[in-house]
Amino acid sequence: MRNLQAIKNRYQLSILVLAHTPKRNQARPITRNDLQGSKMLLNFADSAFAIGESQTTAGTRYLKQIKQRSGRQYYGQENVSLCSIVKQGSFLKFDFNGFDNEAAHLQHYNQQQRRDMEERILLLHKQGHSVRTISAQTNVYYTSVHRLIRKFEKDGD
Structure with missing residues (x-):
């Protein structure tokens, strides 16, 4: 430059x-x-x-x-x-x-879309996909995916 x-x-x-x-x-x-x-x-x-x-x-x-x-x-x-x-x-x-x-x-999320995305992320996690793979497939930031999975594992839902 x-x-x-x-x-x-x-x-x-x-x-x-x-x-x-x-x-x-x-x-x-x-x-x-x-x-x-x-x-x-x-x-x-x-x-x-x-x-x-x-x-x-x-x-x-x-x-x-x-x-x-x-x-x-x-x-x-x-x-x-x-x-x-x-x-x-x-x-x-x-x-x-x-x-x-x-x-x-800009993209406008509603609560249902957010829940659907979280469910998809957790399903992919249960299927054994890595956080990076889930991030790439869902177009959600790596850190957000990681946080959601950690919360899921902590709550045991």
Whole structure:
């Protein structure tokens, strides 16, 4: 990143750097903290955007501005840019679909969904699956799976 910063300054360029984030909780807004190991790289960036997948509208992605060094934030939590992925010839592109609040595209859990997920986790545990395997299959954080199993074993339910 330092070398890219030097090139950017020397040649007056804008450079786009792409990074992948680890698994995240789809019920929470995207923040800088979601970059985990890449968070330090964010210190070198002048601005940063994240692409989130809508949990309420199939095929919809949203772009959110998560950092801006100079100027004001236009595409934050209250005004994310909605897009859908379209294949045009041999290329993929985003088709702009308007703006919306990020909260409208986050996963909303109700009590029944939570109980169903806990039951599925405990069933997989009883079948002998490891905590990591259960975490991968259910898309629930490793620590949350571990906590639930520990509580289950302590209560003896």
